[in-house]
Amino acid sequence: MIDNIHKWLILRLTLVWLVLSLVVGGLVNYIGHIRLDNHVVDMARAETSHYTADFTAYLKSPTPQALALFSRKIQTLIEKDHLIVVEFYGADSKKVTEAFKSSVAEVETRLPKHGTEFTNTSKILCEKLTLGQEIFMRVFVPIFDDAGLRSGYLEGIYHAPNDIVVQNKRESLWALILVVVVMFVITLALYPLIIRLDRKLLEYAHILALTNIGMLKVLGSAIAKRDSDTNIHNFRVALYSVRLGEKLHLSNTAMQGLIKGAFLHDVGKIAITDAILLKPGKLTSEEFETMKTHVSHGGDILCSYDWLQDADEVVRYHHEKFNGSGYLSGLKGEDIPLNARIFAVVDVFDALTSRRPYKEPFNLETSVGIIREARGSHFDPAITDLFLEQVEALYAEICNEDEPLLHGKLEECIKTYFR
Numbered sequence: 001m002i003d004n005i006h007k008w009l010i011l012r013l014t015l016v017w018l019v020l021s022l023v024v025g026g027l028v029n030y031i032g033h034i035r036l037d038n039h040v041v042d043m044a045r046a047e048t049s050h051y052t053a054d055f056t057a058y059l060k061s062p063t064p065q066a067l068a069l070f071s072r073k074i075q076t077l078i079e080k081d082h083l084i085v086v087e088f089y090g091a092d093s094k095k096v097t098e099a100f101k102s103s104v105a106e107v108e109t110r111l112p113k114h115g116t117e118f119t120n121t122s123k124i125l126c127e128k129l130t131l132g133q134e135i136f137m138r139v140f141v142p143i144f145d146d147a148g149l150r151s152g153y154l155e156g157i158y159h160a161p162n163d164i165v166v167q168n169k170r171e172s173l174w175a176l177i178l179v180v181v182v183m184f185v186i187t188l189a190l191y192p193l194i195i196r197l198d199r200k201l202l203e204y205a206h207i208l209a210l211t212n213i214g215m216l217k218v219l220g221s222a223i224a225k226r227d228s229d230t231n232i233h234n235f236r237v238a239l240y241s242v243r244l245g246e247k248l249h250l251s252n253t254a255m256q257g258l259i260k261g262a263f264l265h266d267v268g269k270i271a272i273t274d275a276i277l278l279k280p281g282k283l284t285s286e287e288f289e290t291m292k293t294h295v296s297h298g299g300d301i302l303c304s305y306d307w308l309q310d311a312d313e314v315v316r317y318h319h320e321k322f323n324g325s326g327y328l329s330g331l332k333g334e335d336i337p338l339n340a341r342i343f344a345v346v347d348v349f350d351a352l353t354s355r356r357p358y359k360e361p362f363n364l365e366t367s368v369g370i371i372r373e374a375r376g377s378h379f380d381p382a383i384t385d386l387f388l389e390q391v392e393a394l395y396a397e398i399c400n401e402d403e404p405l406l407h408g409k410l411e412e413c414i415k416t417y418f419r
């Protein structure tokens, strides 16, 4: 059970926000890099195209004068654009000429020397190189003659303009901030929605619990009728149990099992024949052995419904005795479940102080004397002591009250412990 749904939800939604921001932000950053690389590739290809047309023309008529003219032209061109070096090779892969941008010529020597060997390909290829924060693109452009044969190739290094790189990084940063903010707003919007759904769920769970409790009362009443008794015994033992459980600081979960068990403690009597159950006189030993089996029959009945599993301890073990002489399992001491030890005291006390077909009710003094005498033999001594400390108050509150009043008190307990 979550005691503080707000704290629980805030923690988890914050985690979801952080994880989503990291994942989507990382994706946005990756896409930004891809966009930048593609943009630089496009610019590098566009710039090299200015050179390939002149080199193709030179290859058709490769005279020394044409080479000198071409070399001068490419040196002029390279000073104006973003290529820092451009080299031209013939069909035999021997360098024909080259040009360097004078202002950044030394950069080429600092660039990583690894790279794809381009010379055997017939496609335009680009390889990204980085130097600190700066981006370079190694470009390979094959050149073909009119017959479609490769007559040479160009190899150059393109320096991506800094303003383009900075602009792209700025756009990526804003996209990242936008992602984080949008994720935060979405997470924030989910908060009241989840809280509302949780409240609805709690309402439905409460309605379901009340429905189950209604069925519990009906079943308890049916058992009481079978035993020629009334609901009032079930109400009294349930109330005595709750009061004693409160003194023992039982958890809500344990208290629920105790209340259910109190209502259904003799459900197994349904399986006992009328001849034994309703016999006016004393049972024979054989009949008593049969009567004892009502606790195991009760456990068998409950095991078919999960919601009643916590009542099993009371139903199956409420006739066990602390010294091990009880039935049906013969459990001893604290091997007997706590709820069963609590219920054993209040069940006997209620039997002593109530009118039964075979006896008049004992007064409080006589009943307390019998309970005290069985301390440590029939009953758990610590629980007996706790019960006897408050027995007068409990007797006054519960023993002689009518059924509607006891029912009202029990409703309050159910509201407290089944919410």
Ligand SMILES: [Fe+2]
Binding pocket: 265, 266, 294, 318, 319
């Ligand atoms: Fe019983």
